[in-house]
Amino acid sequence: MERIDVPLVSIGLPVFNGENFLRRALDSLLAQSFFDFELIVSDNASTDQTREICEGYAARDARIRYIRQASNLGGLENFNSVFREAHSQYFMWAAVDDQWDPEFVQTLLGALEKDRTAAGAFCPYQLVAEETGEVLKGIWTCNYENRRTFFRLLEFTRHYRDTCIYGLIRREYLEDIKFAPWAWPNARTPYNLVYPMIYSLLSKGNFLVVGEKPLWFKNVTISRWHSTPFMAHPLLGYIAHIFRKINLLLRSVHYIYRASRSTWLVFSVIPILLVRFFVDSISPMYAAIRIWLSGKKISQLSPHEIWKLGVR
Secondary structure, three states: OOOOOOOOEEEEEEEEOOOOOHHHHHHHHHHOOOOOOOEEEEEEEOOOHHHHHEEEEHHHOOOOOEEEOOOOOOOOHHHHHHHHHHOOOOEEOOOOOOOOOOOOOHHHHHHHHHHOOEEEEEEEEEEOOOOOOOOOOEEEOOOOOOOOHHHHHHHHHHHHHHHHHHHHEEEEHHOHHHHOOOOOOOOOOOOOOOOOHHHHHHHOHHHHEOOOOEEEEEOOOOOOOOOOHHHHHHHHHHHHHHHHHHHHHHHHHHHHHHHOOOOOHHHHHHHHHHHHHHHHHHHHHHHHHHHHHOOOOHHHHHHHHHOOOOOO
């Protein structure tokens, strides 16, 4: 049965064994200046203190709806589950290790309320070192705002920054898309999974960039370890990388057409998707050469440093 007292905004927080960051995330979200929201926390059968932390917070704040999964659904399905539980007009995903300025929701909501045709809104953001808590230099943005659909898709294809999925989005625009695994051999790889979803959103409406002040702070690891698949076993990893990029190309075309129902748009976008496919196909080799010429070993680089070399 659908809730009668539906708030204007739903925040979905999927978590698994998140005790190290959970209190900070909950405090950051509950401190929002905008009050009319529900916080849906889906605990993916955690084995640490996540349950105790969530139950304690839920007892103190009625806006929290805590759901304990009986068994581990997997990370992707847990992200899907918090959206299925939401009924508000606006929705946003929240990662357990990120932080938000108190004005985050209010600022993005104000922009969307003024522009009823926009699919979503996001803001400038900064990166935070997970190990030290230090805010890293630089302000980042996902600037895909444009009244013309083709140019939104073009800008996203050029930059491939997917952090805007953590912005505030009209829930109706998310109803026909979800986090879905890639085909073998990338079934357990999270890389690029959100890209087709962003293509769908950008095909449906504008994505606003709000303000100049960073309102979101994303955790990144600066430790000298990496999870970039092609680095662990270069040849097999590179083959898997190519398979994933083919899968991404096909799924993106499908999502763009399903969202827009425009054959013209699809055929106009395919050439830039093919160019992106070519760039992504050679970027691991380019990164490997750069690392070799620098005299470093791959194991000395963090995932963020690999990303800065252009590997997506």
